[in-house]
Amino acid sequence: MAKKTTKETSFEASGKYHVKKAVSVETTDPMLGLITCKFAAGVVTPKSEQEEAALKIAVASGVAEVDEGA
């Protein structure tokens, strides 16, 4: 799980993701609002809660997977 030590000041990614091909992800989260992220193919470490939420959508969509080497 992503850890947030203080509100919007610190983000620790839960892991890395292997994005299989360049993808654009859009979703709406009740807490984070509208999220729009683009990722190139390769191993990605999310830099924010928004990016991590988008990468989880990419995983659910079969376009990315959790990087086993992380």
Place this chain on the structure above:
Amino acid sequence: MSPVQKRLVAIGLAKQTAKGSPASQPTFYWGVTRGKPANWAITEEAVEVTGSNPVFTDVDRTLVVPGADFTSLIHPKAIGLLLYGALGSIATTGAGVPYQHVLTPALDLPYLTFFGKAFGGDYMTVQDVKIDSLEITQNNAGRLFVAATMMGLLFAWGATPFTPTNDESAGGTPLFRAGGGTFKMDPASGTPVVRNIVSSSLRINNSMDIVPQSSSVQPGDVLPAVKDIEVSMTLAPDDLTDIRKALTGSGTGTTISNTPVYGSTDWFYTIDANTDLRLVTSRLQALIDMPEADPKGGHLPVVVAGKALQPASGAAVTATVHNAVASY
């Protein structure tokens, strides 16, 4: 002037960047097979007050929920936005046609602007719309239908014609149909196999909650609650294996399973090499009743119905669209 004509209706849809920021024109525009160019649900009740008259003296308007309620054929471009609006997440890949859009459930939904051409010269919009329900149905090899209900926040009645980006109301637009598709299901595993599915439906019900406000009779917001995804299909089977699986958990089982039996579906519809639609469920409550006998004879229809449930990984329902739309 001649009488108003019922045929002169078209609807449109566009994604908003945010609540309160309506789109000025429809991104997609198409005709309907049933429904209205706009809709509103008015709550207006009689004021119960004593007096010297035998009849109610007044009514009070407390809530008006604008929205939309229609059924249409399934157009290759608009269906992507409809599914995004109903499910809430989209992952788009591809550097050229065909682009791939994978739609999966999310906790919230995007705000849309609905456009309705009303019987000729009137043009209506509802902004800050969210899709309350979306149902895709097929019957035999014919065309697919999509039925949708939407709820929004702000209605406007105008007279200026729309200028849509993608006008799919024009003749000659290709349409999704069941013929040429592939239809798989299994009532007791996550690996669906080809079956003779003669009709089916997938319904996404977002259980939309209306948030009222005091400053206007129109809602302050609309909020999706639990996402209830219902799947139904009718098989024309060669044997009773699927009924047995759904009841016992296996094709050779002899006793009723003490735990639910979970199945899966994979329905694929195609227009051409660059345009298709796939609907997949991976953990399906697949309930099958024993069908009725019929003295008149004929093939045995077997109805499978249940809810698409959240699996341990992946999505309860995954819709994949390939088309010429680069981005929704």
